[in-house]
Amino acid sequence: MKNWLKPSLLVFFSFLMLLVLAACGGGEGMQKVKVGEVTRSIFYAPLYVAIENGYFEEEGLEIDLSTIPGGDKTMTALLSDGIDVALVGSETSIYVAAQGANDPIKNFAQLTQTDGxxxxxxxxxxxxxxxxxxxxxxxxxxxxxxxxxxxxxxxxxxxxxxxxxxxxxxxxxxxxxxxxxxxxxxxxxxxxxxxxxxxxxxxxxxxxxxxxxxxGHVPYTVFMAKDSFMNASPETVEAFTRAIKKAQDFVYSSSAEEVANAISPYFEDTEVDLIATVVDRYRAQESFAKDPILDEEEWNNLQNIMDEAGELPERIPYEELVDTTFAEKVTD
Known part of the structure; x- marks a missing residue:
């Protein structure tokens, strides 16, 4: 009995180990991306759709989302490598560039295209x-x-x-x-x-x-990352942008109720019917960008608005802070 038990236990525990390894192997190849949003808002519906509908997962990405209230705090987290990607107003990239950043912040995918x-x-x-x-x-x-x-x-x-x-x-x-x-x-x-x-x-x-x-149209909320991150991980940035494009398509092709149900886990204290009303309102005025491309006219409109408000430190050329390479690749 004693001699029979030892090999049986060995086989049993070996089998358990294989199961554990198989389970762990399910996550192999997934690239973790730390994303910081400046606030939690229905205005950002496509981001939550991309997570909940599994579009990031389909692209091999695991999203670690955190809410970092305030554009200054969000940018500080990005600059200090606390996050990989920031979802924030594109004016913040201009403020950083005007301070002479050695590692520029690049806007690579637009999420919203009007004021919200x-x-x-x-x-x-x-x-x-x-x-x-x-x-x-x-x-x-x-x-x-x-x-x-x-x-x-x-x-x-x-x-x-x-x-x-x-x-x-x-x-x-x-x-x-x-x-x-x-x-x-x-x-x-x-x-x-x-x-x-x-x-x-x-x-x-x-x-x-x-x-x-x-x-009018402005690059109101944009995904941005440090130039060094984009150069080191172009496949990750492209996959991220492709997932966002899938979500943008879903937001405009589905009913407001379907969108509301998809993002409702992010707004547990808000009735689904109210979420649908808000989605419909934002969609009617095309606040959600229909694709992730930030165009030059929008960029110029942004700087005109900043200038009119007396908040534009200096005009930054479009090509210096906007990279549409990935957005163009995923948009047909």
Whole structure:
């Protein structure tokens, strides 16, 4: 009995070891990519679709996604190799380049192509016109960020001096803007979704205009990486971009409900019906980019908006900070 047990146990444990090795081998060849998003938003729906629908996995990529609030913090994480890829406003790459970075940040895949904020009024307005903002208190976004710059750009396009024709509040942190408005601060506020729609449902505020439709196409949120990372891992960057293109196709070819169901795990406190409403709204104004290519006209529009806001440190040529090589490869 004793002599029979030892070889049997040996065979048994050898079999177990083979199972363990086989299980571990299932992950072999998967390339881990650390991605940092500047905030969690339905505005970034294609990213979550790419994860949940397995498009990254199909490309051999394992995505480690983290939310890093604030463009400055996201860029710090990218520059210090805390993340490989950043999803953030493309203006941040200009700020970094203007400081003389030795390892430039390159924009390689565009996710959103319009501003994602909406103008919300405290009272319902049946026939809104932009001049209604004159002499009002406007709760705007953080100074230097894309929402604030686009907000001021749109106001000026409608003949409103943001710093002369109304009381502009810009000293409230991004995370607290909606709370401040709900508490009674401001006649108008500039908000992202789903907060704008939630406020409308609750009677806290009412959407009266879209900054996205007013400002035109800009590379509002873009995937970017250090030049050194892209040079060292071109296959990874191409695979990443291809997964994003698959997700962009899904977002525009599927129903809003299908998209909402796909991304609902990222918004557990938001009803799926509301997510679908927001997806539909962003899709109707083509806020989600239809392909990952960032074109030169969009880049120039971005710098014009920054310049108008007094936030452009210097004009950076398109070819210096934009690399469309991978986006063009995956877009037919």
């Amino acid at each position: 904020t909406f103008l919300v009024s405290r009272e319902p307005i049946e026939n809104f016109t932009w001049d209604m903002l004159k002499d009002s208190t406007f709760l705007g976004q953080r100074k230097g960020g894309m929402p604030q710059m686009v907000g001021e750009f749109v106001l000026k396009q409608h003949g409103i001096d943001p710093h002369g024709d109304l009381e502009l509040i810009q000293n409230i942190d991004f995370a607290n803007i909606s709370t401040a408005f709900a508490s009674g601060t401001g006649d108008f506020v500039q908000l992202f979704e789903p907060t704008a729609s939630i406020f409308e449902e609750e009677g806290v505020g009412y959407i009266v205009a879209s900054f996205g439709t007013e400002s």
